Amino acid sequence: MSPFVPQRLASMRPRQIAAITLHQGNRTLPAGELFDVTGSPGGRIVIQSDSELLDNIGMGMADGELMVEGQAGGYLGRGMSGGFLQVAGATGIFAGSAMSGGRILIEGNAGDLLGGAAAGERQGMRGGFLHVRGSAGDRAGDRQRRGIIVVEGNAGDYAASRMVAGTLIILGQAGHQCGLDMRRGSLILNSKPKSLPATFNVSGGHQLTFLTLLNQYLESHSAPWAFPGNSRIRRWVGDLACDGRGEILIQA
Amino acid sequence: MIINGVEIEDTFAEAFGMSATRLIITAINERWARIAGETMTGFATSVIGCGVEGGIESILNEADTPDGRPGVSVLLFGMSGSVLGKQLEARAGQCVLTCPTTALFSGMTDGEPLPLGKNLRYFGDGYQISKQLGDQRYWRIPVMDGEFLCQEHTTRKPAVGGGNFLVLAATQAQALTACEQAIAAIARLPGVITPFPGGIVRSGSKVGSKYKALMASTNEAYCPTLRGLVRTQLSQDTGAVLEIVINGIAEEEVGWAMRTGIQAVCELGSAQGIQRISAGNYGGKLGRYHFHLRKLLA
Numbered sequence: 237m238s239p240f241v242p243q244r245l246a247s248m249r250p251r252q253i254a255a256i257t258l259h260q261g262n263r264t265l266p267a268g269e270l271f272d273v274t275g276s277p278g279g280r281i282v283i284q285s286d287s288e289l290l291d292n293i294g295m296g297m298a299d300g301e302l303m304v305e306g307q308a309g310g311y312l313g314r315g316m317s318g319g320f321l322q323v324a325g326a327t328g329i330f331a332g333s334a335m336s337g338g339r340i341l342i343e344g345n346a347g348d349l350l351g352g353a354a355a356g357e358r359q360g361m362r363g364g365f366l367h368v369r370g371s372a373g374d375r376a377g378d379r380q381r382r383g384i385i386v387v388e389g390n391a392g393d394y395a396a397s398r399m400v401a402g403t404l405i406i407l408g409q410a411g412h413q414c415g416l417d418m419r420r421g422s423l424i425l426n427s428k429p430k431s432l433p434a435t436f437n438v439s440g441g442h443q444l445t446f447l448t449l450l451n452q453y454l455e456s457h458s459a460p461w462a463f464p465g466n467s468r469i470r471r472w473v474g475d476l477a478c479d480g481r482g483e484i485l486i487q488a
Numbered sequence: 489m490i491i492n493g494v495e496i497e498d499t500f501a502e503a504f505g506m507s508a509t510r511l512i513i514t515a516i517n518e519r520w521a522r523i524a525g526e527t528m529t530g531f532a533t534s535v536i537g538c539g540v541e542g543g544i545e546s547i548l549n550e551a552d553t554p555d556g557r558p559g560v561s562v563l564l565f566g567m568s569g570s571v572l573g574k575q576l577e578a579r580a581g582q583c584v585l586t587c588p589t590t591a592l593f594s595g596m597t598d599g600e601p602l603p604l605g606k607n608l609r610y611f612g613d614g615y616q617i618s619k620q621l622g623d624q625r626y627w628r629i630p631v632m633d634g635e636f637l638c639q640e641h642t643t644r645k646p647a648v649g650g651g652n653f654l655v656l657a658a659t660q661a662q663a664l665t666a667c668e669q670a671i672a673a674i675a676r677l678p679g680v681i682t683p684f685p686g687g688i689v690r691s692g693s694k695v696g697s698k699y700k701a702l703m704a705s706t707n708e709a710y711c712p713t714l715r716g717l718v719r720t721q722l723s724q725d726t727g728a729v730l731e732i733v734i735n736g737i738a739e740e741e742v743g744w745a746m747r748t749g750i751q752a753v754c755e756l757g758s759a760q761g762i763q764r765i766s767a768g769n770y771g772g773k774l775g776r777y778h779f780h781l782r783k784l785l786a
Binding site: 382383403420422446450 | 554555620
């Protein structure tokens with residue numbers, strides 16, 4: 237589904253869009269055989285589908301709006317650099333992978349490796365704002381380098397694994413071994429995770445001014461606050477097996 | 489022109505083009521924000537000897553600051569962007585970073601970027617943390633009371649420095665009272681500061697000196713003790729002259745502040761010993777901005 241991005245379709249007529257070739261398994265076929273294409277040229281695309289097989293929706297998106305009224309497959313918004321991508325349902329693996337800008341809102345659940353690095357890549361998400369109203373799978377924020385991920389629900393195991401920098405916020409329950417191999421960056425949790433690696437040290441209770449700014453930023457993106465900026469948080473530092481300048485902030 | 493018995497001299501104030509930045513300092517309470525702001529602008533009366541001119545523009549409540557804490561807005565003025573940048577870095581590092589509980593933010597969004605936390609971050613010795621929120625980057629620098637939060641850049645823009653007026657009164661006390669009233673009125677205005685001690689200057693200067701090493705020296709024409717010795721600008725019954733210097737982000741704001749200050753002085757009138765309002769200039773040859781007193785008050 238990677239051709240279906242606003243910057244490419246903005247000036248195309250429905251007939252031209254219907255002729256765009258898509259891959260289905262080992263076949264290629266025109267989009268018109270899979271979709272009814274209607275509307276007029278512009279910067280907003282709506283995809284109506286309830287298939288979880290539509291991979292690469294919004295891949296490389298640079299501007300405009302893309303709405304998915306239904307579910308999405310894997311690699312949603314991969315490499316996205318701008319614009320707004322919204323999915324009404326759930327998404328597959330690697331949503332927001334390698335994105336460097338723009339905003340993704342997933343109303344349902346997200347699969348594993350949310351904002352994570354694909355095989356062979358040294359960095360996952362590199363910027364932008366990735367917001368999941370549901371829960372996320374394992375390894376959310378894997379090798380994240382910059383940007384903010386908010387998961388309103390729960391997250392699977394190994395959240396923020398191999399994180400390089402950036403911010404991952406989990407408001408529900410986080411799974412086991414959060415922050416494994418984390419180098420830098422912030423993992424912010426509303427409650428204690430199921431477990432932490434033994435290579436994290438407790439840094440004590442703190443009040444951090446930057447949380448107020450973070451809350452304001454979240455509010456401006458219609459996301460809930462991590463927790464009140466003047467509240468006291470408990471800070472863990474690590475992963476000491478791997479640079480050790482990352483932090484896990486847990487509401488005290 | 490005479491207002492309430494006070495003569496408004498037919499002259500003008502000559503002001504210069506400068507480069508300015510606005511900063512917001514926040515702290516745990518207003519007291520500590522004000523301490524940081526006063527320290528940062530403490531030795532910033534004149535570019536002649538201080539590098540920059542600065543002052544607290546306003547006190548900010550929680551709703552008006554980036555981090556929701558009490559704060560102050562500070563304006564700094566330099567003769568060039570590079571001087572301003574160096575002074576800003578030194579003052580931010582020595583006066584705000586060192587002050588308990590403070591955080592430092594840019595107070596302007598338009599203009600040329602000016603490093604703020606960009607170099608201060610190295611104080612963190614590798615433990616500093618960067619946070620990018622939207623298009624703004626912040627540095628969290630570990631310090632002994634927690635973290636010093638500092639925005640990476642502020643901005644600078646062209647501004648006006650050296651708007652002024654002179655208050656001539658029968659006695660020193662009357663001149664001072666009038667100037668205090670003017671300063672109180674000007675302090676309520678946005679976009680301007682009065683960089684001298686308490687906002688008031690008693691040592692108005694002229695360009696040059698009989699001593700070659702000095703670029704400025706006392707303005708003898710306005711010194712009452714030199715009456716009879718030099719070509720004076722004072723009448724026989726003038727006992728003291730005080731000056732108010734105003735720097736502002738925009739020409740209109742400086743003009744409005746001069747008008748506000750002069751009106752406050754004139755409210756006291758001749759009954760309180762105020763005799764004349766004058767202004768300092770260099771014949772109109774040095775400064776870009778000319779503020780004619782009678783036009784301002786018309």
